Amino acid sequence: MTPSIGRRKLMAMTATSLLLGLGARAWAQTYPGKKPIRIIVPYAAGGSLDAMSRELAVQLQSRLGQAVLVDNKPGASTMLGTQIAARAEPDGYTLLMASSSFVSSTIFYRKPLHKVSEFAPISQFANDNHLIVVNPTRVPARTLQEFIALAKSKPGQLSYGTAGTGTSPHLEAEEFQQMTGIKMLHVPFNGSAPGVTALIGGQIDLMFDAYTSTGPHMKDGRLVPIAALGGSRLAALPNVPTVAESGYPSYVRGAWDGLLAPAGTPNDVIARLHTAVVEAIKDPQLQSNWAQRGLEPIGSTPAQFTRFLSEQVAINEKLAKTLALQLD
Template identity: 70%
Template sequence: MTTRLPRRRLLAAMSGTALACAIPTGWAQAYPGKKPIKIVVPYAAGGSLDAMSREVAARLQTQLGQTVVVENKPGAGTMLGTQTVARAEADGYTLLIASSSFVSATVFYRKPLHKISEFAPITQFANDNHMIVVNPAKVPVSNLSEFIAHVKANPGKISYGTAGTGTSPHLEGEEFAQLAGIKMLHVPFNGSAPGVTALVGGQIDAMFDAYTSAGPHVQTGRLRAIAVLGANRLIELPSVPTVAESGYPSYVRGAWDGLLAPAGTPPDIIDRLHAAMAHVLKDPQLLAAWAKRGLEPIGSSPAEFSAFLQQQLAINEKLSKSLGLQLD
């Protein structure tokens, strides 16, 4: 037997249902529920950003009282994993750990797989110092000047690896090659870890990479750091000068790291995640570990991060014109 509601009661019930669906606040207040939160890292496991992501995820789990898992999804110059998050439900349960390539990919690729507008910024949580490292058995140089001379003596034969095509290390390498008037062969990998493995094994000659991933091998002597790309020398490598100190004062580069959600994620969920990240970035153990790896904590607000992304977009558009670089 079917029970029919009077028209007035039926309309009231429908109105209440529509109102509940239209207001996300009550739903967001229950965030996070029992569903695990997934953080997508668009690089292979074992690299600099992957290590940072797992450190952040472990602490976010404590702050949110909910399971937080990291999923590595490399490919297409970081755009594969990025696109996955753009297409995910905007409920706060699928997030993206992004780096500088998040913006550069939208500029340097002819057909990018994502747009900045498809994401809701949460926070820029760090800046990551990069450096130029070589395999000393293949490239017997001690400083940047010797490296440039070596490359000029072997035009087009010296290879440099990066975390992927269109990533910040790739652009750093292209820009430096243009500035120094040298020609190198770019070899992209799906993240820092496989690139460092290839460099240690002698499959490539050099690498533009973060201290986080290449640093341990520098400390053991298997790799040699010849220049730091940032404005300051690294605490762990005080004898290694910056590129700016080595004769190229205009060249100061590095990468940023941030957390984003799909566009349309309710503001109160964004605020909840930002507040949790603010606590994460106060962890003294984390800060001490990052300082040793040349990482600078930031902790910007969603609005500040949004403005920063637009600034980075303008910088990349200018760089695209100067390099004349377009990727398929």
């Protein structure tokens, strides 16, 4: 290749790159256009993450000036909906509402349907407090100590429901059993809502689940909380002690919630979505609603969320070794 031909080729490549870059920025500046934005929720409707997603969607719609739709895609312990989001066009019009199982499923399953690297983090927008909740007609225990004694007297007989195999409630329960020396029967569902329905109906004995899903059923006594899993008591349930203060100080658990886009989504679009999320969770009514349900707004940056996810991978890898749990 002669020098002149080489220079012409380099100039052409540079011009093409500049045009592509300018085109991407121009396109990002028009985002969102007339196309609705779809948020995939990998759980059944009616659960904790679904409720948050719908509240956040309303706030995002007003800030982005475009329709924001929630699309429930439960199945395969959240991996079905997550895989659909991963394969979507990286244009900012298909997003994923993720929770702790987004990471744990990639560690605990032998053949996970997605990778963490297939997504571009937008923001961790909240932390969700979890509880151990029982059906009072099936479980007479009203304190954690009473419950553990009951479970030890009936090894393998008490059934607990979760939002799915490999989800954070499932892992919380597995770790709790290992820590206390009890054995229970796991009954997974495609989200919190169907599990809560089964718990109220007496098909299962208890759940490890979010206050967002179970709280409304505590007022009429259909469900009874016996312990909070977080580092402090819930403001809405000041008389319910934590597992940590009930004799197990190292056990502090809960779930995180965040918004992601398919990898390759333009940075300008990610930044636009992040700004909208941060503005949304500052809404006074949304904050009031979340506080009543034990939710903590976060609003991390994409960079902070990326680091957080890396930390979660390390935590789950360590937990997988501790539990010696491998899922198919």
